[in-house]
Amino acid sequence: MFDGLKEKLGRFQEDVEAEAADGDADDDGGTEAETADTDPDATADAADEETAADEDLGLAKKAALAATGRTVITEAELEGPLEQLKLELLQGDVEMEVADEITGRIRERLVGDTRKQVESGEQVVQRAIADALREVIAVGQFDFEKRVAETETPVVMVFTGVNGVGKTTSIAKLSRWLERRGYSSVLANGDTYRAGANEQIEEHADALDRKIITHEQGGDPAAVIYDAVEYAEANDVDVVLGDTAGRLHTADATAGQDATNRAEEFDDAAEVDGAVLTKVDADSQGGAAISIAHVTGKPILFLGTGEEYDDLERFDPDIIVDRLLDEE
Template sequence: MFDGLKDKLSGFREDVEENAEVEEPAEQGEPDGTESAAVAPSEADQSAESEAAAEKPEPTGGDANADGDEPSTFQRAKAFATGRIIIEEEDLEEPLWDLEMALLESDVEMSVAERILDSVRETMLGESRKQVRTTGELVESALHDALLDVIAVGQFDFEQRISEADKPVTIVFTGVNGVGKTTSIAKLSEWLADRGYSSVMANGDTYRAGANEQIAEHADRLDRELISHDQGGDPAAVIYDGVEYAEANDIDVVLGDTAGRLHTSDDLMAQLEKIDRVVDPDMTLFVDEAVAGQDAVNRAKEFNDAAEIDGAILTKADADSSGGAAISVAYVTGKPILFLGTGQGYDDITLFDPEELVESLLGGD
């Protein structure tokens, strides 16, 4: 999952390591290194020398940088002598450009890419780091924090919210046609059942031919109750009936399907507004395909602007190499990704973990 983006992030790390390599100044020791080997200081001596060098004022002429805008040659030499490394603007210029192109090619939204670049630059530029912490580790730490900053926006504990809420909890699903809303409802019903929560499905997609049959097939396979009306009925009334059924039968969660729509479909958006008024759902979840990339990001923003969502589910994440939607949706909407669909089976749904995703992108298992 997201293998293409993993490779591009790895390339950025390698580029910075190559560009930021610090060469030992000639005057630091004998060419053959014998004098350095004979007088090699202990770790404690190195630490003391490092602290003393840090307190010593820098010369005001020659290579020293009076304005302090960029590390001078003197600073670089001192950094090496005291076991530290300095990252300069020139070290990052080309790798950051390549990283920006890589992010955009991976369908990461422009403002999200800019946020990541700014964060990496702020973390690394002009920083003096102990050489015992490699440049690669420094790059990985900067990328980790920058990615987590955008991916984890708005994140909350979904199961805890279900556990603590008054029952029944009503969740409405929305999005465009054909992205897997109905299948995601079935998967979430099974996910809830595995954790001890009962659920009922309510088919608020009353306009699409065959919608009742599609969700009824899932309900039969999972042995769940389905509330539905005839085609052309009022979606708000269907989901309201689902809530009443749940209240009468001590069901924990109502999962309400809705018709696929574009944010520009005024009549369908009006239906969502009516559902909000009549049912007052606890959560509205936006569903789209991870493989849709930038289109999914744009639609998430548009749906959130038109009818506020509480979170998102990205389907087909297992087939997505770019990862742009997974990185961008939360930052663009301010609302978290809650689940990833990862296959065709009812168990193929994964609670979204931003930290786990970042570690995976940076080379973890």
């Protein structure tokens, strides 16, 4: 999962460590050569600043610090690796504002007001990346299970999103997830638009042994949800899981920036409370995963990790950050 991002972050960490260990012409040359591939101007600037900063700091002081096993990371040293990281994040479908946010936060942490003296370059760089990522992906998080427990029943959850993203599948998965935590649920097919939608969700309802409320194709979706709520009230069912028809063309986590834009559109139209990021098992990049919460201001609540009913994970920012930075 998200191997593309993981690789980029690992490379950034190595770049910064090489720069910070410093003075070494080989390391500098390597980074400059890499950056030159993508942005010659930025490289020239970064190189100039670096030279100035090195003189400013004083080679004697650097040497003294190095002798005590400590290193100093200067803003100039960070510029090349940060610029490179930003480009790679953008190539990995991370939104521009999110790439800026992440690199900005890393810079802030590693450089601080003046220069930062660090015990272990590796730990500090890793922690800076972890903090920056966590702050970006943890936007809006709330305790989903607690919210369900505290909301007056029946709790109604309506799923929206373009056709093919995995709404119907996610409803079936969530029904299973809720059952495991002691909550009963009824399915409601508000997708009265698509031929075959009733049959598809009925199959899930059969497999999971759930009640399903459907209307004829072409019916009023709101009326279906309404009936399901009445059913839940009469039968003491905890949660109504309402499906809807998608619109526009297919977009999902594998669709990169498109997924983020679609999430924004749906949020504008329907004021979503949170997102299920589907098909992360098929998303090697992870750009949408780290962009959506920041761009919409709404939390990612679940990850869809496959086509089986149990392939639904509660989204945990700490676990995702660990996975992204885990060296194996």
